[in-house]
Amino acid sequence: MNEASLTEWLRWETWDFAIGVWESRHSLFVHFTAYGALLAALVVAGSALPGRARSWLLVGASIAGLGLLGSWPLAAVAVVYSVALYGVVEYAPGKAGTWTAWGLLLALAAYPALLPEDILTGNASDMAEFWAFATNVWWLRCVAYVVDRRARGIQRRRLDEFLGATLFFPTFVNGPIETTEQLKAHRTRGPAARTWEELGAYARQLPSATGRIGLGVGKVLFATFYLGQSNETIFATSGTTIDHVDLWLWAAELYVLFYVIFSGWTDVSIGLSRLVGFEVAENFDAPWRARSVGEFWRRWHMSFGIWLRNYVYIPLGGNRRHPGLNVVATFQASALWHVWGALKVLGPEAYPPIAWTGFIVWGLLNAAGQIASRQWNERAALEPARALLRDRVPAPLRDRANQLMAFAFVAMAWIPFFLPPWIEPGAFWRIFARMFYLS
Numbered sequence: 001m002n003e004a005s006l007t008e009w010l011r012w013e014t015w016d017f018a019i020g021v022w023e024s025r026h027s028l029f030v031h032f033t034a035y036g037a038l039l040a041a042l043v044v045a046g047s048a049l050p051g052r053a054r055s056w057l058l059v060g061a062s063i064a065g066l067g068l069l070g071s072w073p074l075a076a077v078a079v080v081y082s083v084a085l086y087g088v089v090e091y092a093p094g095k096a097g098t099w100t101a102w103g104l105l106l107a108l109a110a111y112p113a114l115l116p117e118d119i120l121t122g123n124a125s126d127m128a129e130f131w132a133f134a135t136n137v138w139w140l141r142c143v144a145y146v147v148d149r150r151a152r153g154i155q156r157r158r159l160d161e162f163l164g165a166t167l168f169f170p171t172f173v174n175g176p177i178e179t180t181e182q183l184k185a186h187r188t189r190g191p192a193a194r195t196w197e198e199l200g201a202y203a204r205q206l207p208s209a210t211g212r213i214g215l216g217v218g219k220v221l222f223a224t225f226y227l228g229q230s231n232e233t234i235f236a237t238s239g240t241t242i243d244h245v246d247l248w249l250w251a252a253e254l255y256v257l258f259y260v261i262f263s264g265w266t267d268v269s270i271g272l273s274r275l276v277g278f279e280v281a282e283n284f285d286a287p288w289r290a291r292s293v294g295e296f297w298r299r300w301h302m303s304f305g306i307w308l309r310n311y312v313y314i315p316l317g318g319n320r321r322h323p324g325l326n327v328v329a330t331f332q333a334s335a336l337w338h339v340w341g342a343l344k345v346l347g348p349e350a351y352p353p354i355a356w357t358g359f360i361v362w363g364l365l366n367a368a369g370q371i372a373s374r375q376w377n378e379r380a381a382l383e384p385a386r387a388l389l390r391d392r393v394p395a396p397l398r399d400r401a402n403q404l405m406a407f408a409f410v411a412m413a414w415i416p417f418f419l420p421p422w423i424e425p426g427a428f429w430r431i432f433a434r435m436f437y438l439s
Helices: 003-026 028-045 051-069 072-091 094-109 127-150 159-166 180-185 196-226 231-236 244-275 293-299 302-316 323-346 353-378 380-392 395-417 426-435
Strands: none
Touching (some): 028 051, 028 244, 072 127, 127 180, 127 302, 231 244, 323 353, 353 380, 395 426
């Protein structure tokens, strides 16, 4: 490519990117970032207020986020619901209070069926998408508070702390998923500095906070414009339009697409959180370095993994009894959580039970992979094979091979996860068959 051709290509690529950015200005992600920055500035401006007033300012900003991204009537409903749940958990005694709290949690899970059909219309073009994502995160936080208070006896939190944590606007749409206890533990002085040293510490982390927001925006825009362009064609044709090797490359691209977009959302959330004085948990820890499926899930969507461990896996028995069944149950709980989110966006007619197959199979594949890797590492009968590999294969080579196999397995498992609901589930089985040269 000569210099003139390169200049022309760069000009058109820049123009195409600018057009894409302009067209995406009404997307949920852009609204979330813009309104999040505005609300963060409001919270920072109120940093001179007394401590309790700052806490209520954060609550007010979070409620404003619900109104700006969703709708003001539903924001009011969300506040009433949260106050009611808090009141039941804290003041309704005995089993009656516990059952009432769980009834409220079930009502939140079923809210699309309980509200008028036209209520998810309003000022945002992605109203249903916003409430689907937000209620998925919100529900997990509410469940955690009910369990922590009613079953585990964790200390009562003030109403402003509960509302600020469960409705926390920087992480309300896509996480990280943090409980009231976790978010309280991650609070810093932030902009409410009491000394010059604290103010200096906050000022020094401002570039990393704003840089993290910028990085997230860039990642999401790049992935949206340049990755996954052939996904629908490949799904619709069961992968017959490309050869076997390219199918594996496409699966890797699907993995990368999801990571870049999801981690981009997380980058923005973490940056906004730092601006308002919270060092929330990371959601990803270089998942491509994982040497097994189990390690991958300790590195991917970590806040959700911690929630599943604390509120599903361990209560079922964890590693103490039936660990294999508990792994399967935990992954199926995750799959159903994703099904619930898709149902809220698409509705039961566009997303019938047969379309849930993709998430269910994704959960089963990952459960099988995690159980298999655990058996390989822990089963005494396999020690001679493990010893042989340790003796014959250098450790760096074993690590690279394990990373490659884990990456390939997880990439393959993402295929049913992303199967569009209007394509019958047999498509991903046919794609699997082509990937392994069986068709």
